Amino acid sequence: MSISLQGIIGRGDFERALNFSVADGDVLAITGPNGSGKSTIIHTIAGLISLRSGQLQSDNIMWDAPDSEQWVAPENRSCSVVFQDLRLFPHMNVLSNVAYGLRAHGVNKDEATARSSAVLSRVGLSSFEKRQPNDLSGGERQRVALARALVMEPRVLLLDEPLSSVDSASRAVLRQLLPEVLSGFGGATILVTHDPADVEALASATFGL
């Protein structure tokens, strides 16, 4: 089992008990209205906020278990996030954005560049390497964020509303691209969305909040 969470997530006054797990190769869609804690789940699994209680583990490694004071820092979790607001680094070009995580993991520059280029071409952005994120369209930025997550080859991939911030034309492109890309991804994927069409196109299981 690649990722499992049993416990209580929370941020501020918000709290919610959860129990789910996702196997390798599966895509779990978490759906629910605004304010139901979808982003809190993403942030908890990524390690940006901690569980209130219970446990979160991946491949038998305990990432977060407040009761036994176990905690793996976000930078040490094999987990990549495509944030709802993307969070591309505005001071780096597309290639450097994608290579950032590899460089942080100590991969040498040539290899990081080669692997990043390969992933960028998989999402159809080969000719965009030297462009700045702010010069791209919403759909292009979304694909950069996706490439930036995939290049890490994480055990867990978290997608927070991956189609919410793009225009309808880009959304159609991404709805085709995402299943292709995800079918080649060996780890567990958690997709947070409020759009039933995303669930239809991408998910192998659904969890409603």
Place this chain on the structure above:
Amino acid sequence: MKPQRISLSLKIAAAVAALFVALPLLSIFVRVPWSDLGHMLSQKSTRDALLISLQTSIIAALLSCLFGVPLAWFLARSGARGLSALRIICITPMVLPPVVGGIALLTSFGRRGIIGHYLYDWFDISLPFTRTAVVMAQVFVAMPFLVLAVEAAFRQSDKGLEDAARTMGASPTRVFFTVAIPAARPAIIAGLALAWARSLGEFGASITFAGSFPGRTQTLPMAVYELISIDYRLSLVLSLVLIFISVGVLAAMRDRWMAGR
């Protein structure tokens, strides 16, 4: 912005304020012995003071940056307890009479100071009245300007980018250098310029802690002060140099401090 009608009484008050600042500066221009300028600037004592000023103020600005930026980061992001007290202490030199800063440095780093006497007894190091003391006094007075400017930038910068970098495997140190610093770069440059200008003009703390020894610790402001009674014309020339440098810094930083003017 659309020009706005301003009443006569306000215009007069504004004119008084502007003239009060401009006239003294202009009068230096009027009285400077322009014909002797080249000769006076090439005198050894002038050159020494100018070089010492440039050397110490540049080093002080760089040291302020090297240590002030991490301090600003700590103040902005650590969330530690007692942070507001620490912030007040760290920026106190901005409002402290500089001469008090000089006394404080003497009391701590002087030969009999709380830290200084260990330095002297154990390592035979005596800081007061050295060029190092000039730099220390300048850092003491100038660093808070940089810390305040950079901390504000860190507070406003997008924490989401730093979180994203963490999830990509970057350690907190790497996040600091690759994401937080680039985001705060304009503020760091502005803070650096501000700290440099403040160091260059430093007088009270440095003359107290380092003394005014020509060729050793005497900076331009100290030379200006000492020359008033000895060679007033030369002190005018040195003042002119300081005015030019100050205006230069303001002009270079104009876009950062006064957006769009």
